[in-house]
Amino acid sequence: QVQLVESGGGLVQAGGSLRLSCAASGLTFSHYAMGWFRQAPGKEREFVAAVSWGGGSTKYADSVKGRFTISRDNAKNTVYLQMNSLKPEDTAVYYCAADKWGLAETDSDSYDYWGQGTQVTVSS
Numbered sequence: 593q594v595q596l597v598e599s600g601g602g603l604v605q606a607g608g609s610l611r612l613s614c615a616a617s618g619l620t621f622s623h624y625a626m627g628w629f630r631q632a633p634g635k636e637r638e639f640v641a642a643v644s645w646g647g648g649s650t651k652y653a654d655s656v657k658g659r660f661t662i663s664r665d666n667a668k669n670t671v672y673l674q675m676n677s678l679k680p681e682d683t684a685v686y687y688c689a690a691d692k693w694g695l696a697e698t699d700s701d702s703y704d705y706w707g708q709g710t711q712v713t714v715s716s
Contacts, residue, residue, distance in 0.1 A: 594618040594705045596688050601710030604678055608714070612673040614688030614707055622646070625691040626664055626671040629700055630684035630712075640686070641673060642696035651696045656682075678714045685709040 600612040614626065627642035641662035642651045650662055661674040671688060689703035697703070 594690070596690060596705055596707035598686065598688050598707045598710040601686060601712045603713045603715065606678060606680055606714055606716050608678050609674070609676045610678065610712060612675065612686055612688075612710060612712070614671045614673075616669045616671070616690060619690060619705070621669040621690075622666040623692070623694060625694050625696050626662075627689045627691065627697065627700075627703060628662060628671075628673045628686060629689060630682075630686045631709075632681075632684040635684075637687070637700060639698040639700065642691075642698060643671065644696045645694035649696045651698055653698075675712070678712075680714045680716045683712060683714050685711050 595617045597615045625644050628640040629637050630640050631637040643662045647664050659677045664671045687709045688707045690705040691703045
């Protein structure tokens with residue numbers, strides 16, 4: 593049974609930082625690309641960042657480039673999202689997802705497994 597469990601969300605002031613973690617189990621983590629998506633109230637889920645199976649390729653949404661960094665530790669079966677210079681518009685539920693084809697895809701339809709999400713709230 594595949595499980596993706598996000599943690600690290602919370603309330604932070606604008607300009608602050610948070611690091612999200614997503615611990616995976618029940619799959620061969622090093623074979624999967626991992627992505628982060630987010631969904632704000634009243635909006636559709638959107639791509640944030642993705643990393644390929646080996647970590648050699650990453651992609652970012654334009655809205656987070658230069659502020660967010662995705663990374664992974666295959667020994668710990670964990671993917672991270674370091675979020676700096678946070679803005680109120682970053683407020684959303686953040687989800688991690690796993691893609692068995694191993695590439696850093698931006699389309700949510702490419703992903704096979706999803707976590708339950710962690711809330712990030714940025715106050716102005």
